[in-house]
Amino acid sequence: MATEIVIGSLRPKPVVPPIDHSYQIVSPGDIITTDTGFMRGHGTYVEHDVIKSSVAGVVERVNRLICVRPLRTRYNGDVGDVVVGRIKEIGQKRWKVDTFSRLDSILMLSSVNLPGGVLRRRSAEDELMMREYFAEGDLISAEVQSLFGDGSLSLHTRSLKYGKLTRGCMVAVPPALVKRRKTHFHN
Amino acid sequence: RTLATSMEYLSPEGLRIDGRRSHEIRKIVCKMGIIDKADGSGYVEQGNTKALATVYGPHEVSYKSKVVHDRAILNTQYSIATFATSERRARIRDRRSIEASRMIREVFERAVITDLAPRSQIDIYVQVLQSDGGNLCASINAASLALIDAGIGLRDFVCACTSSCIDEIPIVDINYVEETARGPDFSLAILARSEKVLLCHMNSRTHVDHLERITNAAIDGCKDVFTVMNQTVRDRTEGQIATISVDAL
Numbered sequence: 001m002a003t004e005i006v007i008g009s010l011r012p013k014p015v016v017p018p019i020d021h022s023y024q025i026v027s028p029g030d031i032i033t034t035d036t037g038f039m040r041g042h043g044t045y046v047e048h049d050v051i052k053s054s055v056a057g058v059v060e061r062v063n064r065l066i067c068v069r070p071l072r073t074r075y076n077g078d079v080g081d082v083v084v085g086r087i088k089e090i091g092q093k094r095w096k097v098d099t100f101s102r103l104d105s106i107l108m109l110s111s112v113n114l115p116g117g118v119l120r121r122r123s124a125e126d127e128l129m130m131r132e133y134f135a136e137g138d139l140i141s142a143e144v145q146s147l148f149g150d151g152s153l154s155l156h157t158r159s160l161k162y163g164k165l166t167r168g169c170m171v172a173v174p175p176a177l178v179k180r181r182k183t184h185f186h187n
Numbered sequence: 188r189t190l191a192t193s194m195e196y197l198s199p200e201g202l203r204i205d206g207r208r209s210h211e212i213r214k215i216v217c218k219m220g221i222i223d224k225a226d227g228s229g230y231v232e233q234g235n236t237k238a239l240a241t242v243y244g245p246h247e248v249s250y251k252s253k254v255v256h257d258r259a260i261l262n263t264q265y266s267i268a269t270f271a272t273s274e275r276r277a278r279i280r281d282r283r284s285i286e287a288s289r290m291i292r293e294v295f296e297r298a299v300i301t302d303l304a305p306r307s308q309i310d311i312y313v314q315v316l317q318s319d320g321g322n323l324c325a326s327i328n329a330a331s332l333a334l335i336d337a338g339i340g341l342r343d344f345v346c347a348c349t350s351s352c353i354d355e356i357p358i359v360d361i362n363y364v365e366e367t368a369r370g371p372d373f374s375l376a377i378l379a380r381s382e383k384v385l386l387c388h389m390n391s392r393t394h395v396d397h398l399e400r401i402t403n404a405a406i407d408g409c410k411d412v413f414t415v416m417n418q419t420v421r422d423r424t425e426g427q428i429a430t431i432s433v434d435a436l
Contacts, residue, residue, distance in 0.1 A: 023428060025425060027344070028335060028340075028341040028342070029341070029342065029344055029380050029381075043340065045340070047342075052342075052343075054300055054341055055335070055339070055341070056335050056421075056424050057338075057424065070338030071338075071424065072337070073338030074226065074246075102244075102304050102307045103245075103247055103306060103307055104247050150256075150305045150306050151305070176431075177431065
């Protein structure tokens with residue numbers, strides 16, 4: 001079978017849309033504003049009453065709050081987000097889940113649906129049977145229930161639509177490109 | 188026994204061995220985001236010296252005993268590739284590499300805003316792919332770009348440059364031949380805009396009168412490096428924005 005070979009220089013270049021200059025781009029150390037009336041948000045820090053950027057990205061101003069969002073970063077979770085994670089390890093009454101964030105997310109044993117009813121009390125046998133439900137390496141979908149003090153996420157699968165994911169293909173995309181929507185399940 | 192005269196390194200017209208003037212830095216090339224697997228990556232070429240840095244993190248700390256509850260810890264590794272020098276290196280990690288790793292860690296512990304990622308770890312791996320003087324400084328510049336690429340908070344760009352002194356004339360960004368000459372080889376890393384010194388290192392001996400001259404030359408060199416690094420970061424950010432649709436921003 002003949003193969004078509006395209007020389008790199010002759011390949012049509014991807015069309016890049018023209019740069020929109022309405023966004024303010026900053027790099028680390030740039031002064032965003034000297035106005036003291038603003039509050040500083042993510043991606044900024046204050047030095048001598050001046051708000052400076054700490055990352056390279058786009059400046060977002062919401063009323064009096066200034067943030068800078070980098071375009072490539074780890075996943076920063078929020079309550080209510082639907083995530084896909086991989087079980088990393090099994091601990092005491094909890095699973096540690098890798099969600100590509102700064103810290104491992106936690107799925108508590110009390111946050112999963114066990115057979116036998118929703119309000120069943122977790123016994124010692126349940127703890128020993130944790131590997132039967134989710135083992136290391138399993139892919140699960142879950143929702144963020146809350147955040148711990150250090151920023152790690154607490155997940156739950158207390159719904160039929162969440163749980164172990166089987167028979168499919170996982171595609172990893174940078175978190176900055178995923179928009180938060182009302183529903184993340186599509187058929 | 189012939190004495191190598193200083194004229195060899197700096198001609199009467201003020202040209203150095205590679206044709207540069209005393210205040211000129213070498214041709215510098217900066218690239219970011221070339222290694223997909225890493226959270227951030229940076230590549231810097233200063234003349235013939237090439238350094239590649241990759242950053243992973245912030246992520247969970249590998250050794251539970253090293254967790255710090257209120258900030259991120261840095262793990263750095265510096266190495267020179269075996270093919271980087273004219274003679275193939277037998278050892279990859281020697282004492283100098285370990286010392287340079289520690290110096291890089293101390294530089295970025297001051298530059299990275301570590302309070303934003305408590306209980307995590309940030310890995311910085313730098314490798315010198317081709318060595319022609321100013322290895323440590325090129326590595327620091329590459330690591331700086333890699334951290335910015337990874338979206339990790341920094342107080343400012345960290346820019347590094349070497350300098351030396353020939354017949355009391357300060358020269359900037361020395362290459363390997365100038366490094367092995369009799370004069371001092373001074374490395375300086377600063378926060379670009381505030382000029383706060385993060386690294387100040389010299390392997391040789393020189394008279395204290397030369398110190399201010401060499402330091403000022405190095406600061407000017409760092410600012411020149413900063414101009415190129417800043418432009419690289421801006422171009423890359425603009426390029427990234429152009430490929431994201433308006434809704435997603």
